[in-house]
Amino acid sequence: MNRNVLIGIVIIIVVAIGGFFATRSSQSDNQTSVKKAAHFESSTPAHGDTLAAVPVNVVVDVNFDLVSGSEISILHNDKEYGQGETVIDPNKLAMRRALDPNAPDGLYIVTYKGCWPDQSCHDGRFSFTIDRTKISQYTDMTKQPAVTIQMSDIKFKPMDIRISKGTKVTWVNDDSVEHFVNTDSHPAHTYHLAHNSRALAKGASYETTFDQPGIYPYHCSAHASTMIGRIVVE
Amino acid sequence: MKLPYIFLFLAILILIIVSVIYGQVSQDNELSTQTSPNSIATSPNTGSSQSTATENTPSPSSPTPQSSVSPATFSFGSAKKSAHYVSNVPTHGATLTNVPADIKISFNFDLAKPSAITIIKDAVDYGVGETTISADKLVLSRAIRSDAPNGLYTVNYTACWPDTSCHTGNFQFAINK
Numbered sequence: 001m002n003r004n005v006l007i008g009i010v011i012i013i014v015v016a017i018g019g020f021f022a023t024r025s026s027q028s029d030n031q032t033s034v035k036k037a038a039h040f041e042s043s044t045p046a047h048g049d050t051l052a053a054v055p056v057n058v059v060v061d062v063n064f065d066l067v068s069g070s071e072i073s074i075l076h077n078d079k080e081y082g083q084g085e086t087v088i089d090p091n092k093l094a095m096r097r098a099l100d101p102n103a104p105d106g107l108y109i110v111t112y113k114g115c116w117p118d119q120s121c122h123d124g125r126f127s128f129t130i131d132r133t134k135i136s137q138y139t140d141m142t143k144q145p146a147v148t149i150q151m152s153d154i155k156f157k158p159m160d161i162r163i164s165k166g167t168k169v170t171w172v173n174d175d176s177v178e179h180f181v182n183t184d185s186h187p188a189h190t191y192h193l194a195h196n197s198r199a200l201a202k203g204a205s206y207e208t209t210f211d212q213p214g215i216y217p218y219h220c221s222a223h224a225s226t227m228i229g230r231i232v233v234e
Numbered sequence: 235m236k237l238p239y240i241f242l243f244l245a246i247l248i249l250i251i252v253s254v255i256y257g258q259v260s261q262d263n264e265l266s267t268q269t270s271p272n273s274i275a276t277s278p279n280t281g282s283s284q285s286t287a288t289e290n291t292p293s294p295s296s297p298t299p300q301s302s303v304s305p306a307t308f309s310f311g312s313a314k315k316s317a318h319y320v321s322n323v324p325t326h327g328a329t330l331t332n333v334p335a336d337i338k339i340s341f342n343f344d345l346a347k348p349s350a351i352t353i354i355k356d357a358v359d360y361g362v363g364e365t366t367i368s369a370d371k372l373v374l375s376r377a378i379r380s381d382a383p384n385g386l387y388t389v390n391y392t393a394c395w396p397d398t399s400c401h402t403g404n405f406q407f408a409i410n411k
Binding site: 198223 | 312313314315316317318319320343344371395396397399401403
């Protein structure tokens, strides 16, 4: 075999391998890209979120009446981690599906299908990540039957906490401006419906008890872009 | 150019094409496997496999004006609902034999300014005065001109929240005196 043929074979192999991996890289980008279905408004978790614990459910909010046939799939490494059926809320503006509480760390691809009264359907996709190492940044308030979070200086103090299952959490407004305690997303407030207050004036309080392990992201609806908090129930 | 070089050039070209095609097929297979558990159609490169449905679904964001439609044969579009929407009076799709006194839209969360309602027919707003928010902050309302004529009306509303973010919705009703 002469020298030119050998060089040719080497070039061919290098180019072939390079082309293959370039295409594979493009595939990876597609998997983590977001696609919004018609009537999509928001989701919890939001696209790109990194969570310190497993979300209790994935919720998709829309602005049109959902009907049966709508569904959510939650995949990690090609395995389905959604549990039970996809449920449409009574007002038909959100659908939700529970997650396996033992879902491992990593990237999750959520694909959903929203179906409408004329039986047409549209699909969408987003992704989020579970990374339990982030829990080290949370204030440990576990093994207490009740804890209090102050709303002060337009912040939740402490902002991110860990509590034990069954703990009662009370929020108290120390500021002169009104605050709210509302589950994500904003303004749908659908992730955990039992975690929603109306306006809280100075000195007013709101409380709720968390019985299901998982992460609960929330915010103040008067300061939604900055006043946020997270509770991890263990 | 010598024959071996031509052969070499063609071989490289063919292998590049084959490798790209193989990678693409591999990608399609992988995504097909991902979506199969719940049969949710997903095709990242081509958009939705159910994209034809887009053409079949009425867009709630802009109900089509129906000024040329006979008063007896109103054709209502789809209503778009904002977050926290609960109900509205008149209801979407209602045909009234009298002009209603006002439009009321109920929500389950605290409304804030500049929430607003317009009541449009033939590009004219038949709303009277300002949009008001009820004392409990859960109802938007706006009066209608008493001389509002027969026809199809599109109510567009903007619901605003305590952080001044706003969301829009709409619905339609008709008057046929």
